[in-house]
Amino acid sequence: MKKAFLLFLTILLISPVVLAQEIEKKEAQKGHYNISKFKQLNEELPTPNNQHTASGAPGYEYSQQKVDYKMDIVLDDENQRIYGEEIITYHNNSQDYLEYLWIQLDQNVRAADSKSPEIQSRGLNTLYTPSQFSKTFMEDKFDGGFKIDFVKNMDNSDASYLINQTMMRLNLEKPLAPGQTHTFKIKWWYNINNHVTQGGRSGFEHFPKDNNNSYVIAQFFPRLCVYNNVEGWQNDQFWGRSEFALEFGDYDVSITTPADHILGATGVLMNESEVLTKTQQNRLAKARTTFDNPVLIVTQEEATKAEKQKSKKTKTWRFFAENVRDYAFATSRKFIWDAMAVDINGRTVMAYSYYSKEANPLYGDHSTRATAQTLITYSRHTFDYPYHKAISVDGQMGMEYPQICFNPGRPNPDGTYNDRTKYRMIGVTIHEVGHNFFPMIVNSDERQWTWMDEGLNSFVQMLAMMDYEEGYPLNRGLPKNIVGYMKGDQSKLAPIMSKGDDVYQFGNNAYAKPATALWILRHTIMGPELFDHAFKTYATRWKFKHPTPADFFRTMEDASAMDLDWFWRGWFYTTGNTDIGIKEVKKYHITDKPTEQAIKRYERFGISKNDIPPSLYLVSEDSDEFTEDLKNNTAKDFSSLSTYIDENFSSEEKATLKSPKYFYEVKFEKPGDLVMPIIVEFEYEDGTKERKQYPAQIWRKNDAEVTKIFPTSKAIKKITIDPDEETADVDLSNNNWPKTTENKFDKFKKKQIKS
Template sequence: MKKLGLLILSMFFISSAFLAQESKTKQGHTNQNKFKQLKELLPTPNLQRTASGAPGIKYTQQKVDYTMDILLDDAKTRIYGDETITYHNNSDDTLPYLWVQLDQNMRAADSKTPDIQTSRIPSKTSKTRFNKAYIETPFDGGFKIESVKNIDGSNLSHTINQTMMRINLAQPLASGEKFQFKIKWWYNINNHRTQGGRSGYEHFTENRNNNYVIAQFYPRMCVYDNVEGWQNDQFWGRSEFALEFGDFTVNITTPEDHMLGATGILQNPEEVFTRKELKRLEKAKKTFDKPVIIRTQKEAEKIEKTKSKKTKTWKFVAKNVRDYAFASSRKFIFDAMAVDINGKTVMAQSLYSKEANPLYGDHSTRAVAQTLKTYSRYTFDYPYHKAISVDGQMGMEYPQICFNPGRPNPDGTYSDRTKYRMIKVTIHEVGHNFFPMIVNSDERQWTWMDEGLNSYMEMLAELDYDPNFPITRGYPKNIVRYMAGDQSRIAPIMSKGDHVYSFGSNAYGKPATALWILRETIMGKELFDHAFKTYAQRWKFKHPTPADFFRTMEDASGVDLDWFWRGWFYTTDVTDIGIEGVRKFYAKDATNETIEFIEDTSEGLSINKPKKAKSKYFYEITYNKPGGLVMPIIVEFTYDDGTKQKKMYPAEIWRYNDKQVTKAVHSDKQITKIVVDPELETADVDTSNNSFPRNKEDGFSKFKNKMKN
C-alpha cells in the first residue's frame, strides 16, 4: 500500500510537470524579432506624406513674409525693431489663432530656464563667478514688446507665455487667406562671451569696440503643419528652431564705419561700401582660386580706432529663406572668393577681426568654398548667392551666414589643433545651410535630423578639404565609449534634445556614425549616396520628419533597413559580436559514394583529402552576440601562408537566432587566425572576444571540449 502511494504521488508530480511544460510551450508572445517592420512605430502614410517617404499630392506648408526696419544701437548695445508679418495660410485648416516665437525671452528676468537647471553650492569658486551668481544684478534681457497691431494700426489682442506669443485673431483665418500684423520691440543685447548665448556681442577693451553676431533678434512665426499642428514648444535654450520659409525685406541701420554681413542680397552696395571695396568685390566675383581681401587688416585697424557718430542703412532682400541673421563691427576684415557650383557662381565670404587673423585669412573662406562644393555634390546645388563665415567665437548657423570659433596666438601662430577645430566648425556651420536651412526639419523636436545628418556630411567635406583631416566625430570607433557607457545616462537618438544627457554624442555623433556605417559597410557608397541625395532633393524647401527620411532611404535603395533604424535610433542597444569557438574537420572517403567529415582535434594538417576536392580544410565557426544590436558579421581569415581574406555576412544572419549562429567554412589553406570586425567598422563595444585563438590555451582543438562541457 505504501509503495502504491509513492507510485501515485510520483505520477502526480510527473503529470504536473508535464502539464506545466505543456502550458509553457503553448503560451503566446508578441513579435520580438529584431527584423520586424517599423510599421507600428511610423505614422500611417497619407496624401501629404506618402509611404515612399516623398511629399504627397496634398502636401502643404505655410509661408511667412517679413518686412523689418532694424536699428543697432552700439552705444547702448541694443536692438530696436519694427516688423510687418504677412502670414499665408496654405493649409486646409481654419486657424483661430497664430503662434509667434519670442526666443530672447529665455534671457528675460522672469525666465524659467534657470529654474529647470539643478544647482549646488560649490566648496569654492572664483570671485568673478561668485559675483555673477550672487551679487550682480541679473541681466535685463528678453523682448520689450512695445506694440502688437493690426495692419490698420489698431491694437491686436495677444497673450505672451514665456517664449511664445499667441495672436488672438478677431476672425479665424480660413484656408487660402493671409493675415498681416505689426510688432514693435527692442531688447538689450547680451555679451555672449561672458553671459553665453547663441548670438550677442563680444567686447574688446582696446578702443572699446564690439563685434555683433545677431540672431533670434525678431519675433518669428512658429511652424504649423499636419504632423505637430502648431510647433509651439517652449525654447529652453538647447533644442533649436522650427521655422517657415518666406521672403524678407530688411533694412539694418548701423554706425557708418561698420562692416556688415547678412542673409539676403544687398540692394545698395554703392551706399555702404567705398569705391575701393566695390572694385575689390568685383574682382572677387571672378576669382575662384583664392580669397580676395575687400577690407584689409590695415584698413580695419585704422577704422576701429575712431567711432563715427553717423549711421548708414544696409538694405537686403532674401527670397525663400526660413530665418534671418547678421553680423556687424567696425573691426571686421572682409574677404571673398567665387565658387563654381555646377556653372553657377556663388560667393564664399568671411568677416573677422584682427584677433582672428591669420587663421581666418588662411582657412575660413576656403573652408566655406569647400563646404558648398562637397554638400552640393551629395545633395543638390546650393541655391543661394553667398555663404558667410563670421569670427563669432561660437558655433551657430543661419541662412547664408554662420558664426564660428577659433583664433591664433597673440603672435599670429596657431597649432594644428586650433586650425582643424576652426575648419571643422566652419564646415559644420556652413553645412547647416543644407540641413536644416533648406531641408527644413523640426529642430525643436528632432535635433538629430539636422545635427546628425550634417555631422555626417561634414566628414565628407573635411576629407575633401584635407585627406588627412583628423576627424573626431563620426567614425564608429569614436562612438564606442559613449554607447558602452552608463545606460541610465543614455537616451535613444529618437529623443527630444532637451531630454538627453550627452547632447553632442546623442544628436551629433551617434547618428553621424550610423550614416557612416550605412554608407561604408551595410549599403555601400553607390546605394547610400543615391538614396541620401533623393531624400535631400525630395525635401529641400520642405518640412521632413524622421519617417520621411527612413522611408526614402529604403525606397530609393531597395534595402530593408527597418532593423537598423529600430536598433540604432529607437534603442540604446550596443554592438558586441564575438567568436564563441571553432571546430576543425577533415574529409575522408568513406565509400565510393560517401564522404565522411571527421573532427580534427590536432593542430596538424588534415589527411585523406578526397579525390577532386578543392578544399582540404573544413571549419565550423560559432559567433555569439552579447550585444543587443544586430549588425553584419565582418570576419577576416588569416591563412598559414600569411594571406588574408575578408568576408561579410549580412545582418539578416541573426534573423532566427539573436544570440548565436554557426557558419561552415572550407579552404585549401589552413586558417591560423580569425578576427571579427578587424577594421572597427561596427562600433563594437568589446573587442576582447573578436579574435580566435585568443591565447595559446584557446586553440582550435579546445572548442570541442568547451562545447561538450
C-alpha cells in the same frame, strides 16, 4: 492532511534548479508578440497620407505656410541694444481655418523672469573663483528678453495677444481661412547679451583693448512658428538648447549701424554703392571672378584703423532675401572681410568671411576656403546650393542661420596656431556652413528631432572635411569613437528618437551617434553607390519643405530597395549596442574512411558497415577518431570524389574546381542588442588574408548565435571579426580566434570559480 504534507515535502525536496527549469519551460510555451529585431517599423512610423506618402516623398496634397517680413532694425552700439519694427504677412496655404497665430519670442529665454534657469538641477560648489561667486550670488540678473512696444493690426488698432514665456499667441478677430493672408506689425527692443560672459546663440563680444564690440545677431525678431498637418502648431517652448522650426518666406530688411561698421547678413545687398566705398566695390567685383584664393575686401590694416575712430554717424544696409526660413547678421568696425567665388555646376556662388584681427591669420588661411569646400561637397551629395552666398563669421561660437554662421577659432597672440586649433576651426566652420542644407533648406523640426539637422549635417561634414584636406583627422562620426558612449551607463542614455531637451549627452546623442549610423550605412551596409543616391533623393525631395523622420527612413529604403527597418529600430529607437564575437571554432579534416558516427547512422537504416556506399566524411580535430594521417589527405586523392568529378565535369570545368583540405566550423555569438553584419577576416598560415561579410539578416532566426562553415585549401592561422572597427563593436576581446585576451565574461567566470 497527510497528502498535503507529502506534497509540501515533495516541493521542499525538488531542486530549485529543476523547479526553475520547469517554470522556464512553461514560460517558453506561452504565446508572444513579434519580438524579432527585423520586425517592420509599421507601428512606430506614422500612417502615410497624401502629404507625407508611404514612399517618403511629399504627396500631391502637400502644403506649407509662407511668412514674409519687412523689418527696420537699429543697432545701438553705445548701449548694446536692438530696436526693431516689423510688418509680418502670414499666408495660410493649409486647408484649415486658423483661430490664432503662434509667434516665437526666443530672446525671452534671457528675460529676468525666465523659467529656463529654474529647470536646471544644480548643487552648491565648494570652490568658486571671485568672478564665479560674483556672477552666481551677487550680480543682478541680466535684463534680457523682448520689450514689446506694440502689436497692431494694419489699421493701427491694437491686436489681441498673450505672451507665454517664449511664445506669443496672436488672437485673430475671425479665423483665417484657407488661401487667405493676415498682415500685422510688431515694434520691440531688447538689451543684447554679451555672449562671451553670459552665453547664448547670438550677442556681442567686447574687446577691452580697443573698446570695440563685435555683434553676431540672430533670433532678434518675433517670428512665426510652423503650422502643418503633422503636429499642428509647433509651439514648444524654447528652453535654450533645442533649436527651431520655422516657415520659409521673403525678407525685406533694413539695418542701421554706425557708419564705420562692416556688415554681413542673410540676403542680397541692395544698396552696395551706398554702404561700400568705391575701393571695396572694386575689390568685391574682382572677388566675384576669382575662384582660387580669397580676395580681401577690407584689409587688416583698414580694420585696425577703423577700430580707433568711432563714427557718430550711421548708415543703413538694405537686404532682400527670397525663400529663407530665418534671418541673421553680423556687424563691427573691427571686421576684416574677404571673399572668393565658388563654381557650383556652372553657377557662381560667393563665399565670404568676416573676422577680427584677433582671428587672423587663422581665419584668413582657412575660413573662406572651408566655406567654399562645404558648398562644393554638400552640393555633390544633396543638391546644388541655391543661394547666392555663404558667410563665415568670427563669432566664437558654433551657430548657423540662412547664408550666415558664427564660428570659433583664434590663433595665439603672436599669430601662431597648432593643428588642434586649426582643425577645430575648420571642422566647426564646415559644420555650421553645412547647416545651410540641413535644416535651412531641408527644413526639419530641430526642437523635436534634433538629429535630423545635427546628425545628418555631422555626417556630410565628415565627407567635406576629407575633401578639404587629404588625411584630415576625423573624430566624431567614426564608429570606433562612439563606442565609449554606446557602452556607457544605460540609465544615462536615450534613443536618438527622443526630444532634444530630454536627452543625456546631447552631443553624442544628436550629433555623433546619428552621424556614425549614416557612416556605417554608407560604408558597411549599403555601399556608397546605393547610399549616395538614396540620400540625395531624400535631400532633393524635401528641399524647401518640412520632412519628418519617417520621410527620411522611407526615402532611404524607397530609393535603394533595401529593407533597413532593423537598422532604424536598433540605432534610432533603442540604446542597444553592438557586440559580436567568436564563440567556438572547430577544425575538420576530410576522409573517405567511414567514421563511427556514420556507421551507426547507416546501421539505423539497416545498412551494414561493408555495404556503405562510397562517401566522404569530416572529422573534427577534437574528435577521438582524428588521426595524424588525416592531415595528409587531399580531396583530389579520394577515389569516390575523383570518379564523381570525372563523370560530371568537363576538363575546362575541372580546372576551376577548388580542392578544400580543411573545413572550419565557426560559431558566432552576439551578446550585444544590435543586429549588424558580420565582417570576418581570415589570416592563413602563409600570411595571405581574405574577408567575408555576412548581411545583418544572418541573425533573423537566431538572435544569439549563428554558425558558418569555411572550406579552404590553406590552414587558418587567425580569425578576426570587424578588423577595421566598422560596426562600433563595444567589446573587442571576443573578436579574435585564437583569443588574444580574456573577455569580461571569462574573467568573471574565473573569479566566481575562485571564490
